[in-house]
Amino acid sequence: MTLVSEIITDAFRQSNLLAIGSSPTTNQQTEALRYVNRIVVSVLGNEAGENLEAFALGGNNIEAPSGYPWYGEAPFGDWYLPMNKRVMLNLTQSATIPLHPMPSDGARFGVVDTSTNLATNTVTVIGNGRTIEGVSSIVLDTDGLKRQWFYRQDLGNWMRITDLILTDEFPFPLEFDQMFITLLAMSINPAYGASIDEQLSMLYTRARSQFRARYHNAIQTNSEQGLLRLSGIFGNSRFYEHNYLSDPETIFDRGYPW
Numbered sequence: 001m002t003l004v005s006e007i008i009t010d011a012f013r014q015s016n017l018l019a020i021g022s023s024p025t026t027n028q029q030t031e032a033l034r035y036v037n038r039i040v041v042s043v044l045g046n047e048a049g050e051n052l053e054a055f056a057l058g059g060n061n062i063e064a065p066s067g068y069p070w071y072g073e074a075p076f077g078d079w080y081l082p083m084n085k086r087v088m089l090n091l092t093q094s095a096t097i098p099l100h101p102m103p104s105d106g107a108r109f110g111v112v113d114t115s116t117n118l119a120t121n122t123v124t125v126i127g128n129g130r131t132i133e134g135v136s137s138i139v140l141d142t143d144g145l146k147r148q149w150f151y152r153q154d155l156g157n158w159m160r161i162t163d164l165i166l167t168d169e170f171p172f173p174l175e176f177d178q179m180f181i182t183l184l185a186m187s188i189n190p191a192y193g194a195s196i197d198e199q200l201s202m203l204y205t206r207a208r209s210q211f212r213a214r215y216h217n218a219i220q221t222n223s224e225q226g227l228l229r230l231s232g233i234f235g236n237s238r239f240y241e242h243n244y245l246s247d248p249e250t251i252f253d254r255g256y257p258w
Contacts, residue, residue: 002177005166008032010177011184015194029166035187037163039180040171044150044161047208048172048215049106050084052148058091060115080128086110086148091121098128105153106215116144132158176214179207 008029012018024032045051056062056069069075073095080098081087084107087097100107111123123140125132132138132149134157140147149158150171159171172180182196182204189195196204 002170002174003166004033004036004164004168004170005029007036007170007177007181007184008166010181011188014181014185014200015189015192015196017188017192017194031191032184032188033164033166035184036180039183039187040164041161043211044108044148047212049108049150052084052086052108052110055081055085055087057087057089057095057097058093058115058121060090060092060117062090081109083107084109086112089113089118089121089123090115091117091123094122094124096124096126098126099130099132099158101128103130103151103153103158105151107151108148109158110148111140111145113140113143113145118145119143127158130156130158133160172211176207176211178203179211182207 008024009018011032012024012028013020018024057075058073059068062068073091073093080100083100083103087110089095089111099109111125119141124137125140126137127135130151148161150161151158152171152173154173161171164171170177170180182200185196185200
């Protein structure tokens with residue numbers, strides 16, 4: 001376990017801005033902590049995971065097209081949230097969101113309460129075989145909530161993305177400390193007229209390549225159900241040829257993405 005304060009101290013040491021055994025001053029730590037939070041946020045969706053794609057849930061305040069999204073607060077009976085989605089909440093009732101049962105390392109998801117009524121229409125997020133913030137499920141009930149999570153496969157946990165403080169555990173595994181230490185050193189150095197040497201640059205290149213390889217996610221591409229007809233819609237779809245959830249022409253016309 002690496003603390004954020006250790007990442008900062010090691011970054012100052014990389015360019016010999018601190019003597020061995022010394023610690024950064026309070027002002028140095030405060031400045032470096034701002035850089036750390038910027039760096040961590042910048043890698044999400046770029047080096048780690050993919051950019052989040054909007055996923056509509058609920059039809060409150062949506063005027064057109066009529067009834068969108070047609071699945072309302074529950075997209076079909078046996079569903080789970082695809083990876084790397086940002087759920088746009090426009091709820092008219094409470095909802096439950098089961099997360100992906102086999103998420104990729106580095107997968108992300110987010111929630112935005114665009115109707116600002118989450119305190120009334122709460123959302124229960126279920127880890128679905130994994131933990132989220134260390135527990136099996138959480139309840140979201142804050143109006144106007146905007147939040148993201150990041151999946152660490154080595155912990156089997158969806159970690160909440162928040163601004164770090166000095167005493168926090170660094171959110172990425174130990175083997176990637178070198179990448180973040182070097183990135184932080186490169187952010188700090190200009191203020192001190194320092195620069196990283198060739199050896200450290202080589203270590204950074206190696207660490208970044210490993211980081212990107214670990215957290216690369218396959219991008220899920222939406223497909224019209226009229227083009228890709230899934231066999232599991234309402235059990236056996238051949239019994240529902242005239243049902244709007246099974247008829248391919250109707251599905252195509254309405255633009256169902258899932």
